[in-house]
Amino acid sequence: MTWIDFPLYSSIVVILWIFGLVFLLISYKKEAVLKIANLLFVAGWAVLILFVLKLWIELDRPPMRTLGETRLWYAAFLPLVGFVTYIRWKYKWFLAYSIIMAGMFLAINYLHPETYSKTLMPALQSPWFIPHVLVYLFSYAVLAASSIVAVKGWYDSYKGNFDLETLKLADNLVYIGFAFLTLGLLFGALWAKEAWGHYWTWDPKEVWAFLTWMGYLIYIHYRHFHIHKSKQALTILALAFVVLLVCWFGVNYLPVANTSVHTYTQY
Amino acid sequence: MSENHLNVQRKLWENPWGYVESFFIGFGLIVTGFFLEVFVSTSNTFTLSYPFNLYFLIGYVLTLFVLYKWFSTSQIIKWLTKVPASISSITLVTFMVMIMGIIPQVSSESNIINNLGLNKITSNWAFLLILFQFLTCLGLISIKRILQFKWSNFGFILNHLGLFLALIAGILGTGDLQRLSVNTYEGKPSWIATNSQKQEIELPFAFYLKDFVIDEYNPKLALIDNKTGSIAENDGKNLYLVEKDETYYIKNFEIKVNEFLATSARLGDRYHPVNELGSPPSAFISVRNIETDSIINNWISSGSFSQPYESLKISEDYSIVMTIPEVKKFSSDIDILTQEGERISTVLEVNKPFKHKGWKIYQLSYDDKMGKWSNLSVLELVRDPWLPVIYIGIFMMIAGAFYMFWMGNKITKNQ
């Protein structure tokens, strides 16, 4: 078994990352220790990549055919996207989120060794699969964060001390999240074309992903045009998030659910 | 800039049109569309195909250009290039798509749904009209920013023009999209395809299927409840793949796989490795009940289209079965024979289509019942001449997304 060393490697990675997260937390008080946190994250990531490479060499094919293998890739790429976003936008919570998610995927693999070989249907064995899921993971996280900011905005304006900076933070999160959302949508389209020969079929999940995208599009344009109408902007942001939640969890409960191809429920 | 206008008391339909007028017009389009749905019989959906869709595109873009260039002072063009018109059309398109996301797009029992065409939104007049306004806004502002010739408009143009191209090429392209399927049989040439209307079409080339191969995963072990016949819960864990010399624990049973044969046949009291049509996988397992320490061992097999399956009853309540192996990969080793006498060899696989003379050839399916002994491989041929335009649009939008990621709220100007 080529996964034989996984418990060892993943433990090292997770331990390094946990220490990194602790230092990240401390760095809110004492900025200097942030370097240590980053060093630990990078070290953990390097160990993980070493394992992926070893596995790849031993299997003699890109490890992308089983559920366990795809989770390994999520764990490998999440910190990378987290770092790029961090370098650009300096959101520490986002770096922590990406590391925690990556650690979670490692933990799932560790706890369910039987999924190392759990089969993936042929259509899912595509280089587009991982980027497609990953960017959605990020997009939902950032957009959810924008909604939290919106809630804060509501609360502040209720208290009468609303600050426009709050909305600007929401804007930034929406732009970043929307960029990821667009990528998720388009990677999905390109993949579908390679696998099934059509890029868009108005499958229920696709419909709701599209609706989510349109919801944030309304927010972006409204904000661009009406810089000072903060209440309305916050309302639009809240509604867009409701649509996102329907897309994420709700589609299965709608009357259209049984016509969807997106019902693998195995991420 | 618009802020000032909105603060002043303004009569309806006075300059410039705002949200009330925009939504009024948008609803007007939708209502008109529903009227058309109800009163104009549209038994066959109307699509443009080459060269008319190309003429339409050129005419449309030229019209937008002329409108912007020489009529930009007119009320309606001014309105179309401003945010309220865009937001109302984005909102109403969203509304129409939301109907599609709630009402299943299949034939319905309800008369209201049928008459209003709510179960065929993509060809619904109401949807098409509001989408037309959406595209017109998008086209006009793209032209506006392109004509400004400014570097700072780069990201804007990537996003808006990219979306415009992808959408318009996607819509107009449906008229030229061809999707055919071909049944190919091992050792035989095939050149007859069927289209979506089940009509037969002769291809200008033939496929010769040399070999159809299915790679399977090993079968899995499952614990079956003897009474219900369904899989007994295993702490929510997945089933185990059968592997020689492995030991698995399910409930309070220890299951050891002593022997595993990928293709085999029963001869007397045991299975032997053979490789014939329909020879199923089998395994010799020994099951120890951890509580009572009793051991049972025997052969199990998942069976195939020609052989029965065999399970092992291990207690009053449970049996062990071997599931039908799942497909890991399937591929067709084909030759394409052209009229010029050329012979092109390739291997088709899911996610790995092959391009030939403007066609994309996909591995679609096979004979499910025969599984890995299928000598039928179904190929799909797709021809989509507008695809390059769609891809240009998509890649512009991908670049635009990176731009947005990088710029963040610096995009929001005049604060």
Ligand code: HEM
């Ligand atoms: C890929 C999707 C889209 C993205 C990412 C996007 C993004 C943006 C951004 C960031 C702005 C303001 C910033 C700037 O001026 O550069 C903007 C402005 C605008 N957008 Fe969009 N948009 C999209 C689609 C649309 C659509 C579908 C419409 C119309 C139906 C539209 C109509 C407008 C209009 C009218 C403006 C204002 C233009 C102006 O003031 O000159 N956009 N868009």
